[in-house]
Amino acid sequence: MTQMLPAPRLLADGFAMIESGRWHEGRLWFAHWGAGEVLAVDLLGQTEVMASGPTRMGWAIDWLPDGGLLVSGEDLALVRPDGSTDRYSEQGGNEVIVGPAGHVYVNGADFDFAGGAEPTPGWIRLVAPDGTTREVAGDIEFPNGMVVTPDGSTLVVAESFAGRLSAFDIGRDGSLSGRRNWAEGLGPDGICIDAAGGIWSQTADTFAHTRVEGAPAGAVVRVLDGGEITHRIETDVPCFSCALGGPQGRHLFLLCNEFEGVDQLRAVQERRSARIYVAELPS
Template sequence: MSELIRPRVLLDGLAYVESPRWHDGRLWFAHWGAGEIVAVDLDGRAEVVAAGPDGLGWSFDFLPDGRMLVTGERLLRHEPDGTVVPHADCGGAEIVVDGAGNAYVNGFAFDFLAGEAPSPGWIDLVRPDGEVRRVADGLRFPNGMVITPDGRTLLVAESFAGVLTAFDVDADGGLSGRRTWAEGLGPDGITLDAAGAVWTHAAKEPGATGGDVCVRVLDGEVTHRVPQEQFGFAAMLGGPDGRTLFVCDADWRGVEGVESALADRTGRILVADAPEPRAGWPGG
């Protein structure tokens, strides 16, 4: 039997909220529809810390030296003096950067919001020198990614397949040994804890009303559940001891209702106490 954890609201009145990262003592997140990156502390004090692309479908992460990479039509790098420069000729959506500065960027070649038929997605490896190499393909809407603390396994959410997929990370950064890590989910953005469990999202339980449910999955089993009133976009562990779970949610009205949902500012950051601290990458 899984344990139920009730969340509380840290910040609301947002558009769509994605790509949460615990960094430099605050939670940073992509504020889709507002074209900005926002940081919020544990008291709910928020500020815009950088500009992001217009529209939806982009994310960010940090290099080991603290510089930020932002996805979009090209992978851009934010320098300490505030300038923004190209990092690699690589377009994509979600990103995770490992401890050596290797960036894994995933993407897909269809317009989800326009209702185009899905086509397989991919993962590209971007080395610190900007070299780009495709390391995985055939993914069904790749979404959030994490890398284990030993750097040897990458997990990716395949949202349209309802599974978490694992890859071995080879010595040259390539991915091999593709396998199903957990199934029966509705995974989006994901985060990893020190026990090897992943926090992600799952379909509503039978008979449930209201919104989504964020779940902790260990060895294929759900151990904890965090109920939400709205659709879950992503989760991230952070806080001073890594045991604060941050959940991004908003009212998802389907592709035809995106503009109204953005205008109504239903996006929120929820927080809950987690049983284990964050591990691996995205890091702190």
């Protein structure tokens, strides 16, 4: 039986659009789309600008094992502690994830989503330390959030247009193989994984074009490998990204944005209605 969790509390608001939540060094870091900023917020809601980012939509952040911040947009930029920026790779993407073994993956699709172009299959590419890339997975229906299981053996990608999470075995060289379904019937965007291997993902009725009458504006569920849903939490605004953190890793952060279709993205950003909620999960 799915456990319904209490409504989360508002942590911070007044953002344009927010994505790519990551817990790092005691705070939630995230991409502030439309404002060109990497922000961090603490558990009291105090927000600080940490670095510059692209002004475009569709970019993400993660860290190399040595602490270097990667910002993935048109290219893959490395932001050093002193604020200086170098190009890490010409290959950017919609999402970036660094696995426990240091493998850097970016994903994307070669069509103009915001411009309403006809969709084409997406891809996942492995970025080598010298910046070169090779494709390790393809034919993905709009790749979005990615996670690596705690043991480092499996990469899971959100296929937003297909409504599923797809899993791959990770080889020692970072290659991906053994593709399979982790779960279906979702509306996955930015996802996160807990220490027990449960993935938190958006539900199929989260966004305006798929929402059924009477459904909440936003809902995130915890889903196990195979599709069993164990927990659910609802928000009054669609959740685009979620992240786990806090002192014991039991705080679930929900990065929420209004959504009225891709043609209304600029209007949504100008309203600065994006907000972050947080819930403390049961032990």
